[in-house]
Structure formats: structure tokens, C-alpha cells
Amino acid sequence: MKKTTSLTFPIAASCPACGLLCDDVILTSAAPVDLKNACAKGITFFEQSFQTGANESPSIAGKPCDLTTAIRKAADILSKSKSALFAGLGTEVQGMRAIMRLAEETNATLDHMHSDSTVRNTLTMQNGGWLTTTLAEVKNRADVILAIGTDIATSHPRFFEKTVWNTESLFNKPTPEVIYLGVPAEKTQASISPNGTKPTVIAADLDKIPEIVNALNALLVNKKLKAETVGSVPVTTLLALVDKLKAAQYLVAVWSASSFKFTHAELTIQSIVQLINQLNETSRAAGLPLNSGDGDSSVNNTSTWLSGYPTRSRYVDGKPEYDTYHFSISQQLKSCDALLWVSTFNPHPPPESEAPTIVIGHPGMRFKYEPDVFIPVGIPGVDHTGLMFRLDSSITLPLKKLRDSQLPKLSDVINHIEAALLSTDKVSLD
Numbered sequence: 001m002k003k004t005t006s007l008t009f010p011i012a013a014s015c016p017a018c019g020l021l022c023d024d025v026i027l028t029s030a031a032p033v034d035l036k037n038a039c040a041k042g043i044t045f046f047e048q049s050f051q052t053g054a055n056e057s058p059s060i061a062g063k064p065c066d067l068t069t070a071i072r073k074a075a076d077i078l079s080k081s082k083s084a085l086f087a088g089l090g091t092e093v094q095g096m097r098a099i100m101r102l103a104e105e106t107n108a109t110l111d112h113m114h115s116d117s118t119v120r121n122t123l124t125m126q127n128g129g130w131l132t133t134t135l136a137e138v139k140n141r142a143d144v145i146l147a148i149g150t151d152i153a154t155s156h157p158r159f160f161e162k163t164v165w166n167t168e169s170l171f172n173k174p175t176p177e178v179i180y181l182g183v184p185a186e187k188t189q190a191s192i193s194p195n196g197t198k199p200t201v202i203a204a205d206l207d208k209i210p211e212i213v214n215a216l217n218a219l220l221v222n223k224k225l226k227a228e229t230v231g232s233v234p235v236t237t238l239l240a241l242v243d244k245l246k247a248a249q250y251l252v253a254v255w256s257a258s259s260f261k262f263t264h265a266e267l268t269i270q271s272i273v274q275l276i277n278q279l280n281e282t283s284r285a286a287g288l289p290l291n292s293g294d295g296d297s298s299v300n301n302t303s304t305w306l307s308g309y310p311t312r313s314r315y316v317d318g319k320p321e322y323d324t325y326h327f328s329i330s331q332q333l334k335s336c337d338a339l340l341w342v343s344t345f346n347p348h349p350p351p352e353s354e355a356p357t358i359v360i361g362h363p364g365m366r367f368k369y370e371p372d373v374f375i376p377v378g379i380p381g382v383d384h385t386g387l388m389f390r391l392d393s394s395i396t397l398p399l400k401k402l403r404d405s406q407l408p409k410l411s412d413v414i415n416h417i418e419a420a421l422l423s424t425d426k427v428s429l430d
């Protein structure tokens with residue numbers, strides 16, 4: 001498993017630090033990290049990834065061991081398990097494919113670390129469908145961007161540069177107007193266009209968004225509201241917003257399910273979808289749900305195409321089952337008899353668990369309690385190649401290998417655990 005490739009700078013790379021997966025990033029030096037075209041979030045990701053002093057040795061209960069021994073121990077834990085939880089799942093397509101095979105072999109439950117957010121979108125889509133768009137459509141067609149409860153730029157810093165202000169669109173269209181609903185004015189500065197055009201900001205508390213979106217839906221079909229304000233927003237302001245939405249040639253409503261931390265946020269997302277549907281009766285409108293990160297789009301797409309379900313699923317005798325409540329990490333931690341935690345992009349440690357714990361992940365991970373097994377693996381897009389879905393799930397982009405590394409790939413480690421489960425004689429990684 002030794003990697004011997006020599007790399008020469010500059011290297012063109014895709015950045016996996018957010019769902020935009022910018023593929024114009026250029027690494028000109030690794031020590032110190034020097035990048036062209038990356039935003040501050042991307043730079044932080046690569047600096048953290050290239051940090052020296054990371055833990056490259058596998059361990060059992062905190063004691064260093066060789067990789068084969070760690071894999072045998074992990075296989076031993078899983079072989080005794082009847083209700084394993086595979087959680088975190090911070091990985092890319094190839095890593096998830098391997099995890100799915102192991103889950104099928106062990107009847108494990110699967111949940112991604114950001115599923116609390118993703119499920120809000122999934123429930124909406126499953127309930128009545130939705131009409132969403134791609135980043136290319138935003139670039140080529142959008143004339144109004146309505147950002148609901150998210151400033152967009154904090155989680156996806158180059159969104160405006162790459163799509164909204166991008167003058168290389170297919171059609172000669174004006175720069176879209178940006179309207180923020182329920183976002184503090186001080187967080188909207190990143191959307192001021194290069195020519196100085198400021199966004200329209202409709203201030204409101206985040207937890208008032210449900211009633212405001214419902215009011216917009218009512219006003220859109222000419223219902224009268226017996227109130228002067230909704231969620232502290234004057235109805236006259238909402239009426240003016242409805243006029244803008246109706247006049248748009250191609251409205252894109254953007255939201256981030258991870259910002260909607262209020263109860264039954266899926267109902268608010270349904271209301272946004274209803275707004276989009278109503279606007280489509282007379283013009284064109286589409287949604288753009290932002291992802292939460294750590295490979296969530298890649299993991300859920302891979303899971304869906306292999307089993308028919310996104311995560312919060314499990315295999316029972318080779319058949320997949322799906323339950324957004326019972327198969328969550330928090331519920332499964334109450335009863336699982338083994339935990340396999342995966343986090344390869346970031347050093348997110350596992351949640352506390354009474355069950356034997358196997359951690360496969362970022363070499364910089366640190367623990368409050370040493371897991372039974374820790375296997376540091378390569379960071380996708382830094383130590384090895386990979387594939388990731390962009391946030392709009394319309395394409396996958398290749399991740400590059402950017403340095404020589406002794407760290408194994410997650411998919412190789414998982415495949416060897418599977419082999420060890422099937423035959424204790426098959427494990428040899430040298």
C-alpha cells in the first residue's frame with residue numbers, strides 16, 4: 001500500500017472543502033501551503049490537511065500497532081456484532097461504495113454525521129417531490145436569487161463569484177438581483193457585486209421564516225392577510241417581494257437545511273417548494289438546497305443508487321431498510337453493539353458510545369477516550385484520488401492526489417476488513 005508517486009508543482013486540484021468543489025484551485029507549494037483561486041475556507045482545509053505531526057500509526061486502545069493487526073481487531077469486533085452502527089461517513093464515492101458492501105455483509109445501520117439537516121430536505125422530496133436546479137442553470141439563467149435563512153457565502157464562499165457574477169454565461173443576461181430573507185445585514189456583505197451592487201435584505205429572525213414563507217404563499221395567490229406584520233416583516237414589504245418574485249424570469253430560491261434548526265423544518269422547506277411550484281404556473285423558478293459538507297451529497301447519492309435509500313438505512317439479510325428516526329446516530333447509539341466511525345475530510349471525533357468503537361479517519365483526529373481501534377487513512381483529494389458529487393448532485397468531480405503519502409485509502413482498509421471477516425487468512429497489507 002505504499003505510495004511512491006513524485007509530484008511536481010503547480011498541481012491543479014478540486015477543493016473538497018465545500019459542495020461547490022471548485023476545480024480551478026492550483027496548489028503551487030505544500031510547505032508552506034500556497035494556493036491560487038481558493039477561498040479562506042479552502043485554504044484552511046488544505047493547511048489542516050498538510051499539517052505535519054499528524055498521527056499516521058494505527059492503534060488498539062491507544063497503543064500503536066501495525067495496520068494488519070488493527071484491521072484484524074476491527075474485523076473481530078464486527079464479527080461479534082449483531083447491530084453495528086456505521087456513522088460519520090465523511091467520505092467520497094469510492095469510500096462509500098466500500099462501506100456499503102461491508103454494511104451489507106454485517107447487517108449494519110448507516111447514518112451520515114450531517115443527516116439531521118439532510119433529512120429535512122429528504123422528507124420534503126419524498127413527500128411531494130420538488131423542482132431544483134443546478135449551478136450551471138444559476139450561472140446561465142437566474143435573474144433573481146432569493147436566499148432564505150442563509151448568507152450562502154459562509155458555507156459556500158465562492159458561490160457568488162462562480163455563479164452569480166460569472167459573466168461567462170451562455171446567454172447575455174444581467175447580473176441577478178440577490179434578495180436575503182431572514183439573514184442579518186452584516187452577514188450579507190460577501191454578496192455585494194464587483195460593481196458595488198448591494199443585495200436587498202429583508203431582516204427577520206430565523207425562527208420566523210416558517211410563518212413568513214407561508215405568508216408569501218398566501219400573498220402569491222392574492223389572499224388578504226389580517227395583519228400589518230408577519231414575523232416582524234411589514235406585509236407591505238412582503239407584497240413588494242411577491243411582485244419581484246412574480247416578475248422574475250428565472251428565480252432561484254436557495255436555502256440551507258442546516259440553518260433551519262427549528263422544529264419540523266421540513267414543513268418550511270415544503271412551503272418553499274410550494275412557493276416555487278406556484279411561481280412556475282406563470283414564470284420559471286427552482287430551488288437550490290445547499291449541502292452541509294463532509295461528503296454528504298456523495299454519500300447519500302451513492303447510498304441511494306446502490307440500495308434505493310439515502311443514509312439512515314440498514315441492511316437486514318441483504319435487504320435495505322430505511323427509517324429517518326430510528327436509524328439516526330442518536331437513536332442507534334442507545335442500542336448498537338459496535339460503532340464504526342468514519343471521518344476522512346476533517347478530524348471529527350466519534351460520539352461517546354458504550355459499544356466497542358472502531359475509528360477510521362483523518363490522521364489529525366484526537367480523542368477524549370481512545371477508541372478500541374483507530375486506523376488513520378488518507379484525506380481524499382490530498383493523499384489519494386476520489387470522486388465527489390457537487391452540491392447540486394448534477395455531476396461528480398475527480399479529486400486529485402496532491403502529495404506522497406504512506407496512509408492507506410479508506411476503501412482499501414474497508415475492503416480488507418471485509419476480507420478479514422470472510423477469512424482470517426486473507427489479511428496481508430504489505
Ligand code: SF4
Pocket residue numbers: 015016017018019020021022025037038039040041042156157158159
Ligand atoms: S468555495 Fe468551497 S470548494 Fe471553492 S475553494 Fe472555497 S471551500 Fe473550496
